[in-house]
Amino acid sequence: MAAQANGPVIRAEHLTKRFDGETAVDDVSFEIPRGAIFGYIGPSGSGKTTTIRMLTGVYRATSGSVSVLGAEPGEFGRAVREQIGYMPQDFVLYPDLTVWENLQFSASVYGMGFRRSRRIHELLEFVELEEHRSKQAKNISGGMQRRLSLAASLLHRPELVFLDEPTAGIDPVLRRKFWDRFRELQAEGTTLFITTQYVGETVFCDLVGVMAEDGRLVALDTPDALRRRAFGGEMVVINLVEAVEPRLLRELRGMDFVTGRVRREGETGVHMVVDDAATAIPLVLEWGRASGLQIDSAEEYNPPFDDVFVELMNRSNGERSGGES
Amino acid sequence: MMNPWRSVVRSGAFVGKEVTEVVRQPRLLLVLVLGPFLILLLFGLGYRDEARSRETVFVVSQDNPVRDQVSEFAESLGPQVVFGGVTADMDAALSRLEQGEIDLVVEVPDDPYERVRADEHPTFVLMHREINPVQTGFVGRLGRAYVDEVNREVQERIAEDTQQRSRDLEDEVKSAHALALSLERSLAARPEALRAGELADELELMQRGIDELSLVKPEVIVRPFVTEVRNVSEVSLTLSTYFVPSVIVLLLQHMAVTFAALSIVRDRRQGSVELFRVSPMTSSEMLFGKYVAYMILGGAVGAVLTVAVVYGLGAPILGSWLNYTLVLAALLFASLSAGFLISLVSNTETQAVQYSMLLLLTSVFFSGFLVILDALAPYVRVVSWLLPATYAIELLREVMFRGALFEPRLLYVLAGGGAVLAVVDWLLLRSRMSRL
Numbered sequence: 001m002a003a004q005a006n007g008p009v010i011r012a013e014h015l016t017k018r019f020d021g022e023t024a025v026d027d028v029s030f031e032i033p034r035g036a037i038f039g040y041i042g043p044s045g046s047g048k049t050t051t052i053r054m055l056t057g058v059y060r061a062t063s064g065s066v067s068v069l070g071a072e073p074g075e076f077g078r079a080v081r082e083q084i085g086y087m088p089q090d091f092v093l094y095p096d097l098t099v100w101e102n103l104q105f106s107a108s109v110y111g112m113g114f115r116r117s118r119r120i121h122e123l124l125e126f127v128e129l130e131e132h133r134s135k136q137a138k139n140i141s142g143g144m145q146r147r148l149s150l151a152a153s154l155l156h157r158p159e160l161v162f163l164d165e166p167t168a169g170i171d172p173v174l175r176r177k178f179w180d181r182f183r184e185l186q187a188e189g190t191t192l193f194i195t196t197q198y199v200g201e202t203v204f205c206d207l208v209g210v211m212a213e214d215g216r217l218v219a220l221d222t223p224d225a226l227r228r229r230a231f232g233g234e235m236v237v238i239n240l241v242e243a244v245e246p247r248l249l250r251e252l253r254g255m256d257f258v259t260g261r262v263r264r265e266g267e268t269g270v271h272m273v274v275d276d277a278a279t280a281i282p283l284v285l286e287w288g289r290a291s292g293l294q295i296d297s298a299e300e301y302n303p304p305f306d307d308v309f310v311e312l313m314n315r316s317n318g319e320r321s322g323g324e325s
Numbered sequence: 326m327m328n329p330w331r332s333v334v335r336s337g338a339f340v341g342k343e344v345t346e347v348v349r350q351p352r353l354l355l356v357l358v359l360g361p362f363l364i365l366l367l368f369g370l371g372y373r374d375e376a377r378s379r380e381t382v383f384v385v386s387q388d389n390p391v392r393d394q395v396s397e398f399a400e401s402l403g404p405q406v407v408f409g410g411v412t413a414d415m416d417a418a419l420s421r422l423e424q425g426e427i428d429l430v431v432e433v434p435d436d437p438y439e440r441v442r443a444d445e446h447p448t449f450v451l452m453h454r455e456i457n458p459v460q461t462g463f464v465g466r467l468g469r470a471y472v473d474e475v476n477r478e479v480q481e482r483i484a485e486d487t488q489q490r491s492r493d494l495e496d497e498v499k500s501a502h503a504l505a506l507s508l509e510r511s512l513a514a515r516p517e518a519l520r521a522g523e524l525a526d527e528l529e530l531m532q533r534g535i536d537e538l539s540l541v542k543p544e545v546i547v548r549p550f551v552t553e554v555r556n557v558s559e560v561s562l563t564l565s566t567y568f569v570p571s572v573i574v575l576l577l578q579h580m581a582v583t584f585a586a587l588s589i590v591r592d593r594r595q596g597s598v599e600l601f602r603v604s605p606m607t608s609s610e611m612l613f614g615k616y617v618a619y620m621i622l623g624g625a626v627g628a629v630l631t632v633a634v635v636y637g638l639g640a641p642i643l644g645s646w647l648n649y650t651l652v653l654a655a656l657l658f659a660s661l662s663a664g665f666l667i668s669l670v671s672n673t674e675t676q677a678v679q680y681s682m683l684l685l686l687t688s689v690f691f692s693g694f695l696v697i698l699d700a701l702a703p704y705v706r707v708v709s710w711l712l713p714a715t716y717a718i719e720l721l722r723e724v725m726f727r728g729a730l731f732e733p734r735l736l737y738v739l740a741g742g743g744a745v746l747a748v749v750d751w752l753l754l755r756s757r758m759s760r761l
Contacts, residue, residue: 056603081605092596096346108338109604111331162603 007070009034009160009191010055015064017050017215024050026215027064032193032207037186039202040195041309042211048195049089050215052162055193056086069160082110085158089165089195091145095138099129099148102137106152116155123151126181143170150178154185161185163194167201179204199309202226210312218316227303230311232260234277237301238284240268241294251291257283271301335606339614340621343588347622354626361576361630366638368565376405376463379428379453382418383411386435394478395433401474405467422454429453429464431471449475477547484543491535498535502528560641560726569640570721571694571714573630577653578660578714579685581623585664586677588615589754594674601758608754612747616661623657643728652720655736659713659743665750669757688714713739 008031017025025047032038040048053059055066057073066073071080093102103123107116124130127147132140137148150166163182167175179201182192194205202208203223210219210226219226228234244264252262252272257280260273274280277300288295347353383395392411399408409427412418418430434440434447441447451468455461505525512518592598601611631649634640642649663684671677689695691705692714698706709715716739723731730736 053599058599058602078605081603084603086600086603088596088599090596092600094342094346094595094597096349097342101341101345105338105342108334108341109601109606111328111334111605113330113334 007034008032008067009036009069010038010193011067012051012055013065015051015054015066016062017047017054017059018062024215025054028209028211028215028217029064030209030217030220032191034191035186035189036206037182037192037194037204039205039208040193040211041197041199041202041208042195043213044197046211046213047215048211049164051211052086052164052193052195056084056162082156083159085153085156085161087149087153087161087163087166089168091137091142091149093137093145093149093152096136098134098136099124099140099144100133102148103152103155107155110156112156119155119157120151123155126154127151128177143174146170158190160191161193163192165195165197167196167198175201199305202305202308210309212313212316216316219312223305226312227305227308230308230315231273231303233273233275234280235301235303236272236274236277236280236284236298237265238270238272238288238298239296240270240288241296243267244270248291248293252287255283255287268296331605332607332610335610336614336617338606339611340618343584343615343618344621347584361572364572368568372565376467377460378404378407379464379467380407380409380426381429381431382409382421382427383431383433384415384418385411385413385433387413389433389435389437391433391437391475395431398471398475398478401478402467402470406471419452422452425454429467477544480547481543484546488539488543491538495532495535495539498528498532502532558726559643559728562726566638566640567726568694569634569638570725571692571718573627573634573653574656574714574717574721575685575688575692575694576630577623577627577656578688578717579681580626581619581657581660582664582667582684583678583681584619584622585615585661586667586671586681587674588619589665589668589757590671590674590677593757598758608758609751611758612665612751612754615665616658616747619661620654620657623661624653627653627657640725642725644724644730648724648730649721651736652717652724652730652739655720655740655743656713656717659716659739659746662743662746662750663713666746666753669750669753684712688712691715693718713743 010030010032012031013029015025015028016023028047028051030038040051042048050059054061055068055073057076060074068076069080069083071077076084094105097105100120103120104116107120112119121130124133127150129140129144129147129151132144137145140148146166146169150163153161153163167178170178175198182194182204185192194201196202205223208219208221208223208226209217212218219229221229244267249262249264249270252258252270257274257276258272259275262270262272265271272280272284281298281300284298285295288298381399383399385392385395395411396408399406406429415430415432418427421427422430430452432450432452434449437447449468449472451464451471453461453464455464502525505521505528509518509521509525512521592601631642635642664681667677667680667684671680687708691701691709692712693709694714698709698715701709716735719732720730720735720739723729
């Protein structure tokens with residue numbers, strides 16, 4: 001049974017998985033709309049792979065409910081399985097087979113007919129392995145093996161693809177190419193569920209779930225909204241010609257448009273959290289003129305997602321310890 | 326809705342994959358096919374169906390009346406006893422035995438004839454230092470053969486003496502017979518003439534008996550009956566040819582079991598099973614694909630081995646090729662089922678290999694390869710009949726050397742057992758493929 005055209009492709013409600021009393025995934029709920037790229041980020045051991053395994057039917061959830069493409073993973077029929085592509089975290093294809101033979105094998109696993117060569121060539125071009133197609137998988141690099149796994153998971157044109165850390169161990173240039181490819185797939189209507197440890201890759205996603213080390217989903221939103229949530233608003237950075245005096249920081253904290261913290265950066269810089277950067281910047285400039293300050297620049301600042309992630313984690317830990325105390 | 330063609334394609338994934346992986350290892354194939362053939366060839370060329378020669382020293386006292394005859398007795402046993410000399414010093418002989426210079430010491434009893442007259446059994450004592458139970462048994466048989474030979478020689482000599490004495494008596498009996506006839510004539514009409522005639526008749530009978538005794542050779546008197554063995558089978562096999570079916574069976578069983586045992590456990594260890602769990606591949610499609618792949622590989626190896634033993638070693642196949650093929654197919658099927666079972670209960674590849682080796686070892690001892698099944702206790706034979714090799718060796722010997730399948734039930738049981746195991750394999754694999 002296929003998912004309803006307008007409904008979410010994946011719906012997870014209070015999903016929990018425990019192994020021998022240890023909680024790997026703790027009460028996770030989310031919905032992923034059709035055609036979205038869902039980034040699932042979190043440190044190693046935070047339950048990303050376990051979540052994927054519950055969504056693909058490899059693991060049975062200890063509690064909670066899941067619906068993928070309109071079906072419960074334990075009840076997946078052939079039709080649903082044929083719509084799912086899966087790239088596990090480890091290389092699980094066959095080292096003694098060539099790149100081409102591995103793709104032939106994967107095509108057969110999905111019951112693709114004999115007119116599959118063209119599709120395999122397409123995928124080899126897509127992952128830039130065409131010239132390595134005759135090499136045995138054991139004789140290609142780890143990065144190439146990951147690309148081969150990716151190609152194998154996409155061969156049968158799945159509607160929904162689970163990619164478990166597809167960019168792990170891959171150089172930044174190639175990682176960027178991967179994300180370009182994921183965007184292309186998205187444009188073709190594919191929904192992608194991607195786990196990653198590279199927080200910076202979050203920016204390429206439509207929706208991001210942030211997992212904490214203890215298996216909780218601490219945030220679920222668009223990248224911009226997450227950034228906003230992490231810092232309590234948008235960030236503006238101003239650079240003065242002279243050194244920043246403590247008095248100025250106190251004044252800024254009292255302004256209406258400032259909604260979060262105000263912090264000195266170096267001798268002449270100030271970072272501040274505002275409700276809306278576009279509204280706040282003219283007001284900052286106005287305040288500077290009124291105060292007789294020479295402002296060299298005032299602009300919106302997008303902190304790197306590493307910072308966003310750290311901030312979210314700190315907040316989560318703070319909330320948790322506050323809750324516990 | 327299920328699409329049968331897609332099922333075939335999915336199973337085909339494993340046929341191609343498994344065959345390619347094996348074919349990509351030419352050394353493995355060479356070892357599989359050429360190895361056993363060369364071993365069999367070497368065994369055939371090098372095996373001598375002869376008992377081992379044992380250098381034997383005889384300990385005989387100086388005044389023993391048979392001292393001069395012991396070497397004759399020893400030589401009569403053929404090449405299995407090499408006469409190492411006669412000595413009266415038992416300690417020296419035992420010392421040589423312990424140092425491994427000689428293989429056997431025979432203590433000849435003193436005063437053998439006196440003891441026989443005294444209604445005793447003079448005893449030959451054989452001393453050896455064998456540790457191999459088979460060789461120990463052989464020394465026992467050798468001792469019996471030696472004593473039989475000595476007894477025969479003694480009996481022949483007694484028979485010869487008796488014949489000689491009879492010949493010495495013959496003239497005297499002739500004279501007595503003539504005298505009795507003459508007495509009968511001289512007593513003509515008197516009643517005593519009848520008694521003289523009876524005496525003459527008795528003496529004539531005695532003379533005929535002596536004549537008959539002299540005509541029979543002493544060895545015929547001692548050993549009147551001998552045996553002659555005739556084989557009505559259509560073939561006369563050398564020992565190495567006789568082992569051909571067993572070797573083919575053991576090799577194919579071991580190959581099939583090992584391949585199958587490593588197959589699924591490798592998929593599990595490598596993580597590929599996780600991929601299959603998510604894919605539309607079912608456990609039955611996966612298992613079927615693997616069966617087909619290894620049946621093809623095993624069939625190819627079986628065909629090459631058959632050609633090699635038939636044209637290389639001259640092993641006959643008197644039965645039909647169809648029966649021969651059916652036996653090999655049933656063997657491969659049952660062995661693969663056993664191998665998949667091993668694969669499904671093993672956690673590591675090492676464990677799978679160990680279980681496969683255990684099965685091979687069990688087959689070597691209990692399948693009728695080394696010893697005939699009748700030599701095993703009935704409760705041990707239960708183990709034998711759990712092994713695919715036991716059925717296949719019996720069946721292949723029938724097809725190759727007797728020309729027919731005289732026990733088709735064995736074929737049905739072999740294939741049926743394989744089918745039962747295949748169902749168990751499928752259930753286990755389905756359980757392994759289900760959600761964790």
